Amino acid sequence: MNYCSSCGNSVTLRIPEGDDRERYVCVSCEAIHYTNPRVIVGCLPVHEGRVLLCRRAIEPRRDFWTLPAGFMENGETSAAGAARETWEEAEAKAVDLQLYRIFDVPHISQIYMFYRCGIEGGAFGAGPESVESALFEEAQIPWDEIAFPVVYKALKEYFDDRRKGEYPVRVSSIERLRRPG
């Protein structure tokens, strides 16, 4: 950030009065520009016991497999955003959404929210950000080609939980992005 989005003058990094951390503050109008973590919402869509994954058509992690997910938009709920992303990336209509997994990723100021869901009619395709989508049995999951640690971990836990027949909502943090495996 170099300029005040309100008045167009320069900003400087300083601790505003009554605050305890640096913010971008306008040198002219004194507007304080806060930046906050962003929420990524997504689904873990399941149809007849198989999980829907998308192979990414874009960077980062192009050609690797992921769950449909993306930035939550203003004016929507987290579940609506997760369903929207599932439509946009996998052309699948998410139904019966149940909150399942939350990941804090503080070093990149992100928080992930994954919902388990069904797929209406079992129909899916590939949106512009996906090369292809496919349904996978547990034994067929391409574990070495999963795009992101949060996706790898959510999938592993899902299959473990399924064996137990219980899907508790969990939250934990991932301190640093590492490739699985």
Place this chain on the structure above:
Amino acid sequence: MNYCSSCGNSVTLRIPEGDDRERYVCVSCEAIHYTNPRVIVGCLPVHEGRVLLCRRAIEPRRDFWTLPAGFMENGETSAAGAARETWEEAEAKAVDLQLYRIFDVPHISQIYMFYRCGIEGGAFGAGPESVESALFEEAQIPWDEIAFPVVYKALKEYFDDRRKGEYPVRVSSIERLRRPG
């Protein structure tokens, strides 16, 4: 938003190529400025069966009672943010945090995350944004003086859950802010 925070030139609202909603786009450097929902993190602190509430020293809802909560900051986890807010607003050290309640509030593009927690040593005070803090038995909760619908709802559910001895993680949306009662 009037000016590009990157180059200082004017921005215009338009739908970028490949997108499906309006964004602020710089007319000069073409930077796209996304805005996303903000996360509010807080605690429902309990000590010896009583819940800690803070009476607000600031607007909105000055003098009304609330749970300690505030905007999640970059670089922290949701639990760390909830504990930080509990310290800042109630001078209480949150321990044993358990994710409890998520509220989507789409019309103001916010998402709330409340953690149940204990209070180290049962000690608390009042930070600069609070007039006072106090521990309340269920029968003493000032239901007509609760600051926000999300707080009212979280408290009601907490006491119901406590009677059942189960605290499932719930998510639901509040479509419009209304005063309780």
